[in-house]
Amino acid sequence: MLLKILSWIYILFFEMVFRIPAFFNLTPPHEGGKMFPYLVDERECKNLKKSDSNQRCDKYDEDIKQGDYYCLKNNYISPRNHLENSMSPNLSPPKSPNSKKGQQKPRKDTPPYDYKSDAAKKVDLIALKRDERRQRQADERALRDQIHHLEQHDPQYEFRQMINEYRGALEFRPLRESDAIVENQITVCVRKRPLNDKEQNRREVDVMSVPTKNQLVVHEPKQKVDLTKYVENQVFRFDYVFDDTCTNDLVYKFTAKPLVKTIFEGGMATCFAYGQTGSGKTHTMGGEFKGKSQNFKTGIYGLVAQDVFRYLTHPKYARMNFTVSASFFEIYGKLVFDLLARKQRLRVLEDGKQQVQVVGLTERTVLTVDHILELIQRGSMERTSGQTSANSNSSRSHAVFQIILRRAGSKHIAGKFSLIDLAGNERGADNNKSNRQTQIEGADINKSLLALKECIRALGRRGAHLPFRGSKLTQVLRDSFIGENSRTCMIALISPGNFSVDHSLNTLRYADRVKELIATDHMVDDGPPTIAEEDDSEEIIEESNDGDVDDEEIKAEEQRLHLSSLEWELRESQRHVIQSCVDFHDMACDLYNSADVNGYDRVHYAKKWRNLLSEIVDIQNGALIKAHEFCSALDRC
Numbered sequence: 001m002l003l004k005i006l007s008w009i010y011i012l013f014f015e016m017v018f019r020i021p022a023f024f025n026l027t028p029p030h031e032g033g034k035m036f037p038y039l040v041d042e043r044e045c046k047n048l049k050k051s052d053s054n055q056r057c058d059k060y061d062e063d064i065k066q067g068d069y070y071c072l073k074n075n076y077i078s079p080r081n082h083l084e085n086s087m088s089p090n091l092s093p094p095k096s097p098n099s100k101k102g103q104q105k106p107r108k109d110t111p112p113y114d115y116k117s118d119a120a121k122k123v124d125l126i127a128l129k130r131d132e133r134r135q136r137q138a139d140e141r142a143l144r145d146q147i148h149h150l151e152q153h154d155p156q157y158e159f160r161q162m163i164n165e166y167r168g169a170l171e172f173r174p175l176r177e178s179d180a181i182v183e184n185q186i187t188v189c190v191r192k193r194p195l196n197d198k199e200q201n202r203r204e205v206d207v208m209s210v211p212t213k214n215q216l217v218v219h220e221p222k223q224k225v226d227l228t229k230y231v232e233n234q235v236f237r238f239d240y241v242f243d244d245t246c247t248n249d250l251v252y253k254f255t256a257k258p259l260v261k262t263i264f265e266g267g268m269a270t271c272f273a274y275g276q277t278g279s280g281k282t283h284t285m286g287g288e289f290k291g292k293s294q295n296f297k298t299g300i301y302g303l304v305a306q307d308v309f310r311y312l313t314h315p316k317y318a319r320m321n322f323t324v325s326a327s328f329f330e331i332y333g334k335l336v337f338d339l340l341a342r343k344q345r346l347r348v349l350e351d352g353k354q355q356v357q358v359v360g361l362t363e364r365t366v367l368t369v370d371h372i373l374e375l376i377q378r379g380s381m382e383r384t385s386g387q388t389s390a391n392s393n394s395s396r397s398h399a400v401f402q403i404i405l406r407r408a409g410s411k412h413i414a415g416k417f418s419l420i421d422l423a424g425n426e427r428g429a430d431n432n433k434s435n436r437q438t439q440i441e442g443a444d445i446n447k448s449l450l451a452l453k454e455c456i457r458a459l460g461r462r463g464a465h466l467p468f469r470g471s472k473l474t475q476v477l478r479d480s481f482i483g484e485n486s487r488t489c490m491i492a493l494i495s496p497g498n499f500s501v502d503h504s505l506n507t508l509r510y511a512d513r514v515k516e517l518i519a520t521d522h523m524v525d526d527g528p529p530t531i532a533e534e535d536d537s538e539e540i541i542e543e544s545n546d547g548d549v550d551d552e553e554i555k556a557e558e559q560r561l562h563l564s565s566l567e568w569e570l571r572e573s574q575r576h577v578i579q580s581c582v583d584f585h586d587m588a589c590d591l592y593n594s595a596d597v598n599g600y601d602r603v604h605y606a607k608k609w610r611n612l613l614s615e616i617v618d619i620q621n622g623a624l625i626k627a628h629e630f631c632s633a634l635d636r637c
């Protein structure tokens with residue numbers, strides 16, 4: 001009986017203490033502290049997740065994303081609902097520990113009573129940002145891994161994609177056989193060859209696009225300090241641009257062919273092939289290769305020869321009774337070798353009237369196209385097989401093939417076509433880490449290419465001083481740069497692969513400068529270049545080994561060339577500084593902004609910044625040296 005009474009008292013007590021207040025909703029809405037109410041709730045919600053109430057937890061996740069967190073024991077409700085359901089008219093909002101005035105104004109987009117402190121909200125926000133950052137980093141890592149995987153099979157995969165994307169947006173309208181030929185005194189064009197087997201095996205990417213008949217885009221692969229890859233697209237414009245599908249016939253049609261009639265009209269024609277080793281100079285000038293043998297009929301030498309014989313029978317010129325002869329020689333540094341006489345060394349002499357003669361040069365009279373092709377073949381073989389001579393590498397020498405017209409019975413040259421396969425232009429630059437001999441060769445090649453540019457410039461700027469003594473090459477070609485009826489064509493050859501992009505850009509800048517100078521210099525038109533008039537004089541009075549003719553004049557010319565070379569370097573270094581400043585600005589901004597993200601790696605950050613600075617300082621120091629050099633040279637003048 002007593003036991004029964006006690007149990008009734010216990011039940012009554014339990015009902016009074018727990019159930020009745022719960023019925024009137026007098027218990028606190030959760031068991032967490034005021035500062036971090038969600039800490040307890042979150043834990044419980046995790047338990048909830050394990051239970052079958054997944055739906056509720058999804059809702060919880062959603063609200064977490066929105067920045068508010070509430071989860072009631074086994075009964076998760078969204079913050080807004082929770083507040084609507086649980087708010088009693090007598091409850092006052094909790095005071096934020098940071099609030100001085102004790103009460104925060106409710107925000108419009110948040111419930112009027114927010115049970116989280118500012119600190120708790122900040123922690124939430126940080127957690128949210130961290131999650132987002134981690135997700136972003138994970139995505140980037142996944143993309144990088146994917147690219148890395150692809151690049152194991154194709155090292156240039158990323159660049160290839162970028163270039164393809166660029167090309168996809170281009171409208172291609174390449175040169176066609178039917179396009180009009182523009183008659184210029186100086187024509188500058190570019191030919192891109194296809195990727196060869198070696199380049200394809202190395203999985204090089206083709207970085208040259210030829211969208212139109214006179215435009216070329218170089219996609220220069222680059223990498224930022226943080227190893228991000230990007231492509232810098234540079235557009236060049238020339239008279240013609242030949243893409244990798246063009247044949248020698250098409251190149252000939254727009255370059256040398258229009259010059260053939262010049263020599264029948266008392267003029268001088270010159271055609272240069274300029275470019276780095278392996279870019280296709282010999283293929284273009286000499287003819288297509290089939291294995292080791294070359295088809296000379298398909299090269300510009302052979303095509304000019306065929307047209308010369310065609311013109312001979314033309315009614316307009318047949319009555320002039322021209323005879324045709326040919327010579328073939330090679331210039332290696334200051335030495336000249338006869339390619340039609342077993343590479344016999346020749347002397348270059350200049351008479352009192354500045355007439356330059358290559359003494360002893362073999363000049364064969366030719367009667368048929370086959371005969372001339374035979375001479376081309378003989379000279380070409382001599383050039384490449386002459387291992388015992390001073391020149392064991394054809395790309396270190398300039399080869400000059402000339403077709404000469406004379407009226408029957410006269411010694412006077414009526415017209416001359418000079419076709420020149422120049423030394424590889426990279427040879428002039430590779431003299432830093434090479435031996436003395438190579439350095440001398442490099443300097444000679446550099447000098448001759450500079451002198452050539454100056455002479456073409458003088459040809460374009462009529463009346464300008466012709467610095468033909470600047471090199472043996474320009475000296476022997478002197479008569480091609482004078483006279484009103486002189487025409488020149490330069491074919492710049494480029495390799496399309498990404499490994500050759502620096503050399504290709506050098507080739508293009510050289511060619512671009514020749515054309516650019518012509519464009520501006522055409523404004524000045526005051527007669528032919530100032531060189532003494534030609535005559536038939538055969539009297540040779542001085543050998544033109546540098547120092548023999550007129551020391552003062554040669555020195556002055558060399559000084560001018562030196563100055564011109566320094567100026568070129570100054571301008572190049574300036575261009576480099578300008579470009580690097582633009583890149584530097586972008587990279588510095590990216591880096592600076594990256595530090596605003598919480599939890600950034602400051603060691604990585606500091607190192608990157610240091611590398612960026614040292615890179616820009618190096619570039620600027622280099623440019624400063626060039627500026628000093630040029631200023632000192634100007635002071636000495």
Ligand SMILES: Nc1ncnc2c1ncn2[C@@H]1O[C@H](COP(=O)(O)OP(=O)(O)OP(=O)(O)O)[C@@H](O)[C@H]1O
Nearest residue numbers: 193194276277278279280281282283289394395424
């Ligand atoms: N347009 C082209 N189409 C196909 N193959 C080409 C083309 N141009 C060049 N080649 C090939 O590229 C290789 C190198 O060409 P080439 O010998 O003409 O270069 P180069 O500039 O004369 O070099 P070097 O200065 O060393 O003499 C050759 O095998 C040639 O057949």
